[in-house]
Amino acid sequence: MYVYDPVDQQLVEERVAQFRDQTRRFLDGQLSEDEFRTLRLQNGLYIQRHAPMLRIAIPYGMLASRQLRTLAHIARKWDRGYGHFSTRQNMQFNWPRLEDVPDILAELATVQMHSIQTSGNCIRNTTTDHFAGVAPDELVNPLVWCEIIRQWSTLHPEFAFLPRKFKIAVSGAVQDRAAVGVHDIGLQAVERDGEVGFRVWVGGGLGRTPITGKLIKPFVAWADLLTYLQAVLRVYNLHGRRDNKFKARIKILVKELTPEVFAEQVEEQWQLTRGGPDTLTQAFVDEIAGRFTWPQYDPAAAQQAAQAETEQAALAAADKRYARWLRTNVHAHRQPGYAAVTLSLKPTGSPPGDITADQMDAVAALADEYGFGEMRVSHEQNLILPDVRRARLPELWRKLEALNLATPNIGLLTNIIACPGGDFCALANAVSIPVAEAIQRRFDDLDYLFEIGELDLNISGCINSCGHHHVGHIGILGVDKAGEEWYQVTLGGRQSGAAHPLPDLESLNGGGAAIGRIIGPSFARDQVPDVVERLIRTYLALRDSEEERFIDVVDRVGIDPFKRDVYADPAVARPAQPQEAVHA
Amino acid sequence: MPEVYAHDAPGPHLIRGGALQQDTARRFTPEPEVPAEGQLPDDQPGWIVPLKTWKSSRAALRRHRHPVAILLEPDADLRELADDDGKLDPQGIAFIAIDFPVYTDGRGYSLAQLLRKRYGWKGELRAVGDVMIDTIHYQARVGFDSFLVKPGHDPHKALNAFKTFTVHYQKSYPAP
Numbered sequence: 001m002y003v004y005d006p007v008d009q010q011l012v013e014e015r016v017a018q019f020r021d022q023t024r025r026f027l028d029g030q031l032s033e034d035e036f037r038t039l040r041l042q043n044g045l046y047i048q049r050h051a052p053m054l055r056i057a058i059p060y061g062m063l064a065s066r067q068l069r070t071l072a073h074i075a076r077k078w079d080r081g082y083g084h085f086s087t088r089q090n091m092q093f094n095w096p097r098l099e100d101v102p103d104i105l106a107e108l109a110t111v112q113m114h115s116i117q118t119s120g121n122c123i124r125n126t127t128t129d130h131f132a133g134v135a136p137d138e139l140v141n142p143l144v145w146c147e148i149i150r151q152w153s154t155l156h157p158e159f160a161f162l163p164r165k166f167k168i169a170v171s172g173a174v175q176d177r178a179a180v181g182v183h184d185i186g187l188q189a190v191e192r193d194g195e196v197g198f199r200v201w202v203g204g205g206l207g208r209t210p211i212t213g214k215l216i217k218p219f220v221a222w223a224d225l226l227t228y229l230q231a232v233l234r235v236y237n238l239h240g241r242r243d244n245k246f247k248a249r250i251k252i253l254v255k256e257l258t259p260e261v262f263a264e265q266v267e268e269q270w271q272l273t274r275g276g277p278d279t280l281t282q283a284f285v286d287e288i289a290g291r292f293t294w295p296q297y298d299p300a301a302a303q304q305a306a307q308a309e310t311e312q313a314a315l316a317a318a319d320k321r322y323a324r325w326l327r328t329n330v331h332a333h334r335q336p337g338y339a340a341v342t343l344s345l346k347p348t349g350s351p352p353g354d355i356t357a358d359q360m361d362a363v364a365a366l367a368d369e370y371g372f373g374e375m376r377v378s379h380e381q382n383l384i385l386p387d388v389r390r391a392r393l394p395e396l397w398r399k400l401e402a403l404n405l406a407t408p409n410i411g412l413l414t415n416i417i418a419c420p421g422g423d424f425c426a427l428a429n430a431v432s433i434p435v436a437e438a439i440q441r442r443f444d445d446l447d448y449l450f451e452i453g454e455l456d457l458n459i460s461g462c463i464n465s466c467g468h469h470h471v472g473h474i475g476i477l478g479v480d481k482a483g484e485e486w487y488q489v490t491l492g493g494r495q496s497g498a499a500h501p502l503p504d505l506e507s508l509n510g511g512g513a514a515i516g517r518i519i520g521p522s523f524a525r526d527q528v529p530d531v532v533e534r535l536i537r538t539y540l541a542l543r544d545s546e547e548e549r550f551i552d553v554v555d556r557v558g559i560d561p562f563k564r565d566v567y568a569d570p571a572v573a574r575p576a577q578p579q580e581a582v583h584a
Numbered sequence: 585m586p587e588v589y590a591h592d593a594p595g596p597h598l599i600r601g602g603a604l605q606q607d608t609a610r611r612f613t614p615e616p617e618v619p620a621e622g623q624l625p626d627d628q629p630g631w632i633v634p635l636k637t638w639k640s641s642r643a644a645l646r647r648h649r650h651p652v653a654i655l656l657e658p659d660a661d662l663r664e665l666a667d668d669d670g671k672l673d674p675q676g677i678a679f680i681a682i683d684f685p686v687y688t689d690g691r692g693y694s695l696a697q698l699l700r701k702r703y704g705w706k707g708e709l710r711a712v713g714d715v716m717i718d719t720i721h722y723q724a725r726v727g728f729d730s731f732l733v734k735p736g737h738d739p740h741k742a743l744n745a746f747k748t749f750t751v752h753y754q755k756s757y758p759a760p
Contacts, residue, residue, distance in 0.1 A: 007751045010750065010751045011749065011751050011752075011753075014748060014749050014750065014751070015749075017748075018718075018748050018749075022718060030736075030738075032736075035687075035716065035718075038687070038688050039718055121688065121690075151753040152753055152754060154753055155722075155749065155752070155753070156753075156754055157693065157721075157722040157723075157725035157726050157752075157754065157757050158690075158693045158694055158697055158722075158726050158757065159690070159693070160690060160693070160722050161687070161688050161689065161690025161693070162690055230756070234694050234697070237690055237691060237693070237694045238691055238694045238695075242689060242691075272698075272701055272702055273756065276756050277755035277756045278754060278755050278756045
């Protein structure tokens, strides 16, 4: 866990004071609505359907137990006793009062948290692999680099008012779990001749114009990371479109210039910044790394795990639920005798990513008892205990069962990623949470769920794509037709090339990510579970073995067989809507 | 009753050299129908001319007794500001102003950096337009050293806003 030094602390406190003054000036009429809008957005404060929504940064998804306890306290004192983990590893509160926000921020600052740049047209929270630091397939630990980018991007004087929002993701592992291919900048940390550096993809993203990033630099040495980012951002800040909000993301600039010309312009700017004061030194990197509290693993844990093996195998044989949980929610760890454990925030009937204040307190206690007091938030909207001794898995599992946090569905169909949707969000065209719940209910038979196997199902309530539907193996998008909610279905999306580790440089495709294709006319809300079930039946009929996952079958046979089956099925053949032209 | 800063309050609202002073600059707007070349302000102090006027008539303007200021819009091509050798000769330039038509248009920040770092502009660099209490801290860090605070924003509060943050992360940009 990164621990603030006095400069970090001073900065967040000064930001609280600044925002307190801005809020007071707005309430006093000294700042107009227009003037205040961007200022509050840059501090994560939206005006939403019911109340303001406050988004709190969880930098690169790393969270300490005392921070989670403070979030629980905030949920009880200023909200309605729960919070929501977003798909960008942040936490959102849906019911604070504007007048209370400065006090909430002051409370957050006491545990080294803030909401700086969680919204607005600026550099947002840098995201990474939710197994960063513990994954066995890791080449480079991305955490220190994420913190360096966090600091550099925080209150950046030149890039506070970009054409549009800007998201950076960092991956350091063989398998890309950070989705570097669908970010404004995706960084893949690699080693070349013993030196750490980064592959740089630019211009990926979801939303209205989904597209995968383009590789513009196969290797930037670590020392040059910030000056190179500075050059990319400067080209974008100067030349990104500002006349049309829908064409303002960097992906449009990269597309209009072509990736080659964009890369040349970056090189030109880089000649000005390269070697400058923001060049990283070993001493600085060591200093940042030194502020992390790195886990002190017990070398005896491996032996203890081996001793517990027989007993645990017996439990798994006797209790199918435990066996399933082991299979889906317990993950390999680089340290022998340890495992990472996902706490599912996707039980049927609870909005994906929601967590109550009581659960937060309980999870914080578990993080202290079964780890080093730290957690990770995944972009799949779950929580992870990163350093659990394998010997203690059964007792942890029992406690998680009691807290309703042990649903064995990680990687499976009911681990649905969903935005808050029309129930909360003012931008949404349609609800997401009730659709997720209806699908979860349809697939609540665990035998069937496990038979289906690995499948990402993502739901967005509008084309802003906060639910990442474009990269779901099955994606569901809420659309508005004449005031009614309809749902468009896509197939074949993926957030990374899980089947093809470390995408080859020749392909130039960011991280092997792919955008799903629309199967046809959209469906009414109550048809959606039928449609998903039909798609699953087609998959089960087509797969050549249990090893062939849903996404593999879509890759192999294309979307046509699925399309044919869905629209021929009388259960879903009611008059549907004409196809939306949202990918235009 | 909270103190409200009146939108039409009199008094100086130009921050320059760390103090408030009256803004005496006048904008010269050439006739759009006529070529910019040859349309010049009279040789009096205080003129701000658009980039196209400077570009078309820099030799004539440099013969003025009173140097003019140059106003850059956010989409300005800085190569037009430079002389034929690609360098920016400060002779005859009173100061350079960059306009922020709305404060959310951040191009002026990068223009300021390029003027300071690529073109080596050492003279006065002024932020004009939608310049707020809340933006001058950033503007000072990218190289602006004078600020025309917009109506409705208390210039005294703006003067204090340089101290909003006493610590910074980015090493390439100085503290205000």
